[in-house]
Amino acid sequence: xxxNETINTNEPLEYQSFEGKNNILGFxxxxxxxxxxxxxxxxxxxxxxxxxxxAITTGELFDLGLVLSMTFLLLTSSFTAGIAIHEMRAGRxxxxxxxxxxxxxxxxxxxxxxxxxxVHYAHEGATLSASAHWSAFFVLLGTHGLHVxxxxxxxxxxxxxxxxxxxxxxxxxxxxxxxxxxxxxxVIWIIIFTGVYMLGMEWI
Numbered sequence: 781x782x783x784n785e786t787i788n789t790n791e792p793l794e795y796q797s798f799e800g801k802n803n804i805l806g807f808x809x810x811x812x813x814x815x816x817x818x819x820x821x822x823x824x825x826x827x828x829x830x831x832x833x834x835a836i837t838t839g840e841l842f843d844l845g846l847v848l849s850m851t852f853l854l855l856t857s858s859f860t861a862g863i864a865i866h867e868m869r870a871g872r873x874x875x876x877x878x879x880x881x882x883x884x885x886x887x888x889x890x891x892x893x894x895x896x897x898x899v900h901y902a903h904e905g906a907t908l909s910a911s912a913h914w915s916a917f918f919v920l921l922g923t924h925g926l927h928v929x930x931x932x933x934x935x936x937x938x939x940x941x942x943x944x945x946x947x948x949x950x951x952x953x954x955x956x957x958x959x960x961x962x963x964x965x966x967v968i969w970i971i972i973f974t975g976v977y978m979l980g981m982e983w984i
Contacts, residue, residue: 807957811964814927818968821923822975825916829980835910838917838980841901847977850893851969854928857886858966861959868952873942880939883962887932894925917976924968931962 864879898918901907906914935958942951 803953804957804960807960811960814964818920818923818971821916821920822971825913825920825976828912828916831912832914833911835914836905838913841904841906842977842980843897844977844981846893846897847973850890850897851973853886853890853893854966854969857883857890858963860886861962865956865959868947868955871947873947877939877943880935884932884935887928887962891925891928891932894921898922920976921972924965924972927965927968931958931965934958935962 860879860883864876864883867873867876867879898921901914906917908915908918935955938951938955938958942955945951
């Protein structure tokens with residue numbers, strides 16, 4: 781049986797080929813490696829969280845309104861990505877594109893806020909070289925932000941491919957995998973929001 785042969789038309793389109801199923805399974809293995817990466821970064825951050833030397837503290841810098849805005853944008857983008865998957869499975873390409881477009885705009889908004897945050901912190905004296913704590917902070921948050929940027933580029937290229945080739949078992953499995961990646965980034969952000977920002981506020 782060919783790798784891309786349809787095996788069960790009663791299943792969602794992204795699961796209708798052996799290639800699609802294998803790619804999705806392989807992606808879960810990749811997610812495991814990503815969890816290991818972020819677990820290392822989180823462990824480093826929490827070990828160094830009190831090593832602030834004479835640098836400005838997180839309690840002085842963290843802005844709850846800004847953090848909540850970033851969280852709203854990213855979590856809402858996960859919701860719109862889920863709707864895009866629903867529209868994809870229903871075969872409604874145009875509606876899918878609209879929801880994917882909203883997802884990308886929300887992701888770009890998140891990145892814009894994060895860049896603003898980093899520039900503001902640097903202006904206030906919180907930089908990579910300010911202390912061990914701030915080094916760990918920027919590496920953790922920067923790694924997550926880089927992943928978001930990669931996700932935006934990845935999904936954009938997939939949309940171009942779907943526009944040219946339509947919804948097939950191959951293109952839908954690729955987008956489904958990209959949506960899983962996007963949801964994974966939201967999970968990481970929730971941990972960052974709780975473990976980094978909420979615990980770093982002065983009122984905690």
